[in-house]
Amino acid sequence: MGFGGAAPAETQPRRHSTVVTYARAPPDPDRPRGERQVEVLSGRTAVVTGAASGIGEGLAERFAAEGMNVVLADVEEEALAITAKELEAAGARVLAVPTDVSDRGSVDDLAGAATHAFGNVHVLCNNAGVAGGGIPIWATTANDWSWVLGVNLMGVVHGIQAFVPGMVAHGEEGHVVNTSSVLGLSGGNGSIYSVTKHGVARLTEGLWHDLRAAGSAVSASVLCPGLIATRIVSSDRNRPARLRDPDTDPAGSADRARMRETVQARFLADGMAPSDVASMVVDAIRSNRFWILTHPASIKPLVEQRLRSVLDDGPPAGGFGMGG
Numbered sequence: 001m002g003f004g005g006a007a008p009a010e011t012q013p014r015r016h017s018t019v020v021t022y023a024r025a026p027p028d029p030d031r032p033r034g035e036r037q038v039e040v041l042s043g044r045t046a047v048v049t050g051a052a053s054g055i056g057e058g059l060a061e062r063f064a065a066e067g068m069n070v071v072l073a074d075v076e077e078e079a080l081a082i083t084a085k086e087l088e089a090a091g092a093r094v095l096a097v098p099t100d101v102s103d104r105g106s107v108d109d110l111a112g113a114a115t116h117a118f119g120n121v122h123v124l125c126n127n128a129g130v131a132g133g134g135i136p137i138w139a140t141t142a143n144d145w146s147w148v149l150g151v152n153l154m155g156v157v158h159g160i161q162a163f164v165p166g167m168v169a170h171g172e173e174g175h176v177v178n179t180s181s182v183l184g185l186s187g188g189n190g191s192i193y194s195v196t197k198h199g200v201a202r203l204t205e206g207l208w209h210d211l212r213a214a215g216s217a218v219s220a221s222v223l224c225p226g227l228i229a230t231r232i233v234s235s236d237r238n239r240p241a242r243l244r245d246p247d248t249d250p251a252g253s254a255d256r257a258r259m260r261e262t263v264q265a266r267f268l269a270d271g272m273a274p275s276d277v278a279s280m281v282v283d284a285i286r287s288n289r290f291w292i293l294t295h296p297a298s299i300k301p302l303v304e305q306r307l308r309s310v311l312d313d314g315p316p317a318g319g320f321g322m323g324g
């Protein structure tokens with residue numbers, strides 16, 4: 001499904017009151033390819049997974065406001081169509097592609113559709129994710145692992161494998177942003193989610209090195225959000241029937257449902273606006289910054305505590321408490 005009718009970048013409405021602009025250095029054509037950044041976003045193409053809601057929707061809105069062609073991918077088809085229509089109504093050039101990032105074939109189809117619609121892809125945000133865990137590791141099920149690993153970790157791997165070869169081959173500046181979490185940097189209790197987010201952080205460090213070694217004009221960043229006002233707590237809405245466990249499904253317990261509502265309310269009340277996260281991501285792309293910490297003042301001490309526990313041969317460090 002495609003939506004045409006791009007407006008020039010300067011006429012794109014700013015949909016958020018909180019969009020921040022940053023001073024930046026002029027492009028330097030003499031810099032090595034791996035150290036160049038994507039300076040000009042207007043007219044280029046961004047692909048965002050998990051674009052129907054939350055951070056992904058914020059990224060899509062911001063990229064559209066920058067005058068980019070935006071490819072929206074999400075498994076939640078109804079929400080995806082609504083987001084696409086809103087962006088289209090605001091004058092953006094968008095393509096909405098129902099996609100399950102845990103399925104490599106589905107992500108390959110996304111890459112094909114994106115290239116067919118807009119040509120070269122310049123910015124790839126592997127952002128789709130689901131919350132999972134919150135119970136001791138030994139109480140989790142094989143289905144829990146298949147679902148959360150499949151979306152949060154393999155979804156990022158699939159995005160890299162489906163898009164990066166083309167991004168490297170076309171030779172223009174590009175950028176990959178993978179969404180991890182504060183829980184991908186900190187210690188804390190057992191959770192499948194944290195395992196996947198540590199994986200995404202380390203995977204992205206490796207991607208950065210691999211791109212440099214290949215002399216590519218594509219760079220990479222890892223987004224590590226703290227508390228953001230999204231519906232991540234209600235991720236179960238997207239859990240496939242084949243990976244549900246009737247006996248242990250959190251949605252099946254009244255206590256768990258109440259707890260989820262309380263936590264969800266806290267995310268929406270206290271979380272940072274997705275539009276602010278999008279501003280940080282755009283700044284990091286333009287300045288080619290690797291680590292994107294949305295709440296550095298509270299995240300960095302957690303990183304320090306974790307590394308200190310390793311260096312001091314101490315017990316594992318504590319964590320963020322709750323949330324993504």
Ligand SMILES: NC(=O)c1ccc[n+]([C@@H]2O[C@H](COP(=O)([O-])OP(=O)(O)OC[C@H]3O[C@@H](n4cnc5c(N)ncnc54)[C@H](O)[C@@H]3O)[C@@H](O)[C@H]2O)c1
Binds near residue numbers: 131231323
């Ligand atoms: N909200 C937070 O506080 C927070 C904190 C740290 C990290 N994150 C991460 O941010 C990312 C975005 O989450 P969010 O907070 O915006 O939550 P969200 O639930 O609002 O958005 C996640 C999106 O991913 C989509 N999705 C789920 N499974 C999918 C699949 N198999 N294929 C394609 N799309 C799928 C959902 O439909 C949804 O639109 C996630 O990776 C999440 O782990 C969120």
